[in-house]
Amino acid sequence: MKKQFVGTPVERVEDHRLITGKGRYTGDLRPDGSWTAHFLRSPYAHARWSKIDASSARALPGVHSVFSFDDLPANLRDKTFPLLVPNPLIRQPLTFTTLANHEACYVGEPIAVIVADSREIAEDAAELIFVDYQVLGVANNCRDAAKPYAPPAHLSSADNIAAVINTVIGNAEKAISEAPHKLHDSYFQHRGCGQAMEGRAVLAVLDPLNDRLSVWSAGQAPYMIRTIIGAMLGLDDTKLRVVCPDVGGGFGPKGIVYHEEVVVAWLALTLNHPVTWSEDRREQCTATGQERDQYAEADVAFDDEGRLLGIKVVVIHDIGAYLPWGIIQPWIGATTLPGPYVLPNYHMDLTLTITNKVPCVPLRGNGRPQAVFVMERLMDRIAQYLGKDAAAVRKLNMVKPEQMPYKVGLTGRDNSPVTYDSGDYPACQQMALDQADYSTFKERQRKARKEGRYLGIGIGNVVETTGLGPHEGSTVRVLSSGKIGVFTGAAAQGQGHATVLTQVAAEAFGTDLDQIEYFAADTALFPNGVGTFASRVAVNAGSSVHNASGKLREQVLQVAADQLGIPSDDLEMLPGKVKVKDEASGKIDKGKPTEITLAKLLLLSNGIPGYSATGHGNPGLSATDYFSPTQATYSNATHVVEVDVDVETGFVQILRYIVGHDCGKVLNPLIVHGQIQGGVAHGIGNALYEYMNYDEHAQPQTTTLEEYLLPAVLDVPNVEIVQMESPTPLNPLGIKGAGESGTIPAAAAIIAAIENALQPFKVKISQCPLQAEQIVEMIGRAKAAAKKTESLVGA
Amino acid sequence: MAIAAFSYHDPTSVPEALKLLEKLEDAKPLAGGQSLVPYLFFRMQRHRHLIDLNNIPELSYCSTEDGFLRIGAMTRQRTLLESGLIAEICPILQDALHVLGHQATRTRGTIGGSLSNMDPSADLFGVSALHNAILRVRSSRGEREIKVSDWAETFMKPSMAQNEMLCEVRWKLWPKGHGHAYQKFAKRHHDYAIVASGALMTHDGGGKIKQVSLVVIGLGIKPTRLTEAEEMLTGKAPTVELFAEAAKSVRQYELYPEEFANQGYPRRFVSAEFRRHLGEVYARRVMEAAWQRAIR
């Protein structure tokens, strides 16, 4: 009888070392005598130079070497990083050079690297490097930069357009022109930085005993790092090992491959000495990718009931100075906009503008928050226009459960048609509304206003693409100790993969949790993987581990059956061994063994010289499975937020935060709820606190944690999570991803709630983040306009 | 971010510290380090010499004398926050400390360090101004007293000579049971104030304000005592309208010059007009709160 672990709130297997200070983060791994790398970075958003004089720097005691572009070998100078996600729509496939080649295109771009005994000495040396910068014109704002004759962000570019993407269902222009009602609205959104608590870090060590280069990186995608370092340095994968050890948070920006990984690897190789590098917080703000600005002009057409007839939206999105992730992020946004609603006609005209800012990379939500914001604000506008309830208008438009699987009419980022596999959106929304006491809110709001308090409520819905391919794989095998080893490529930055996959393996194989040993994110231990982003690991690695564990179980039982001389149906799996079931013990001759350990079975199946093999295919007890989903699987959520706005100061207090959530079968409720609570914190940051500010010269202004504000403990309420399960038919476990639905609709719901609180002032809010000062200004302007109207209408 | 090289000195007495300050060129006293060390990390400041004051016990004390509260410059913020004496005789100091910084920064942070750093948003600077504090500075050549209203020379620079060091701050205590309130506006709880306001008030037993002291921080390079509002309120019976009228007087005070507007964390991205507006709102709120406490 197999024990059940899937679906139970198992405590995490990772935790013991993390709570006792025995975590192994990249910065903790420091071979004796290793040297420290530090990067000299461009202080200008756009500049070129002819000469770099590092002679004083090299002469400083404790400095081992200084390299800039001209010092690199020809094979590195001639290459740019491979474009990870090519697409024919990309007009300017700009990717990184190893170090800047006489032109820097964003503040923070690496120009030179110093290798020294310590970070302090390396920074002293950096101050002694002289570069004859010539400051160039800057492409700062993505709307201005898209215009003809705008200063080019790259000298070699004719313009700043990276791509134009048109996403179409039906004929939106026609639907809008013929509609009984239409509205126009304009949106500005900004999303900032990942700001994981651990900065990026790289350690590279040339390992002569194994004749390979080992690289540790605080990244999200060890195989991508291996691909790019391998391509740039000409190392094939037998000569290169990449490990992502304990990683202190990722959230997207750590998922691309950066200059530092290639440079530090090259340094270790060239100098034949371990080299380590750690990012500081200022570099996280300036040299690590972010999401950024997006402007949208939207037209929505609807009927008398509020049913959507068509949406046309023209978007300009700031993609930054390079495209390390291609155009995935805006593409996802474009295909996410319809959300849980039936949208018969849709056109998004999306321009990606290159600017002199650090590249735009995925950040928790990855383009979907922006799309959801537009859709949800439009829903509220329709409701306001028709004088209807915001929840009712949403329900009216929702895809019904009986319509599943539902083809939206778009092509997803994986080139398959966007098809919602399962889910009951109306039920999920209702569940959240009930938890939020939505039906009694108007009364609470009225009472509060009498006391001079302004309460508001807002709703945000999301249907989230998760579980994207192409694949993740695993090998599950019996170890010589008799325990079961699970080997996968999946890299974790706190999501609890080790625990979740241990649960899956233990249940599918039929053993206890403590019998499983988990190995991940090491290219030497598992040959192939993709990476952790887009809420895809539980689905893909989970399904793979489930399949492989099941296959291994069958193998083990079969080999045991041969050894014990009894059909496998009469055997049961116990921790560390296989035993004849009690009721079948009569079939065994007296004195013959009734059980056999897994360790023994392994030895036997490995083969004993001179004896025939057990005759079950390959020797050893091992099963490998790569799970390739046919398409993404779609989880969904409804956020309901209640706020109290201090109209004198603009300070927003979130009183209650409810998330109704459906991610199919839940593998571990502790972990799923932790992801939602943590995701909401990011969303609160997006709505109220996080702003990566640049001046008109594209100079970053918020480069410390005093300036770039992260939500702290008093800023994040306890999220009330109500869960339902609509299993997916797309994988054996019925699971969907859960990492981002805490974030995606959060800003939309919070901004909607603030606007609802300020209803008496007839304020309309179409942006996020929103600062207190802006709230006070909006109220002031609305009051002035009302006074004017009064005096005009007047006496 | 890594600190530029410096020579480290750890005197164990005030005369020793002053001697070092006198003779060394480009020497900076190191108090709690909660403000100074980050500047050193960013290399926004660098000094050839750091004089660590943390091994000088004679600079840490908190006592009363003739109705005056005397606090040694190296007295930790945490000590003041946890002090039963302060709770009784100067509660507004704890009102401010409660929303200032965090547990770990208060463990090391000192009142003298905060006053010497002179951030315009420093809550302790505001509380000192509220009390007409006297600051005692010493050098190897002698000592002198500076009124808190004269403490600021310019933006984040106290009127001390290079060879002088703040040793004590003292102020006259208000009568027992006085009304007090300190409130601040920050983007997140416990951040540096964008604007904060403090009020002290006593009543005359007949429903009128006997004595009142009002301050707003975040407008100028130093705390702004609302002397006009104080005059308006003294001897009057408080009403909602009176407090609102008094608060309006905030708008006349000088804001710090534009050139400083882009320096330091909370000042950026907030307009002068908004700071004035908040100054008025918070001045009114602390007047109301202080009065409620005064008549309790």
Added chain:
Amino acid sequence: MDRAIADAQLAKTENPEATRVVTLTVNGAPHSAETTTRTTLAIFLREDLRLTGTHIGCAHGVCGACTVMMDGESVRSCLMFAVQAHGHDILTVEGLSNKGELAPLQACFRAHHALQCGFCTPGFLMTLTDFLRHNPNPTESEVRQALTGNLCRCTGYKNIVAAALDAAKQMRANAAAA
């Protein structure tokens, strides 16, 4: 730039990497090591003493990941120089468990899923160790007030607060039973 050159030249005459021997107690054990005077306590613990449980999140005293206890009170180790800890008593996350047995706070963090990536966790544990020693029966609001100086980017704080309250309860029960 001129100043930097001057400093570098000065560096060649005066020794910028002036060192001192720092002797202190860490987690009950005496340690002594030579280090430069500009080495922070955080770096000293991590690199000289190989106690990598204390993490550096921002190096400018905001995030709290570097929090340790000195003489019984929590401090930001990234804002102190190692030489300032000479002669003092330091407690880091590695010193919380007793002969392999987890402290109640640690066990509660695990039970309540109060950590995800674990990077900020040592800082939270040290802040809470200080706080609960001085406030054994806190309200939820008081726990939150105590944690304003520790940032977490993964958990959204809910489970950290729950773990702290549960640990406080257990510690009170242990104290009563003792």
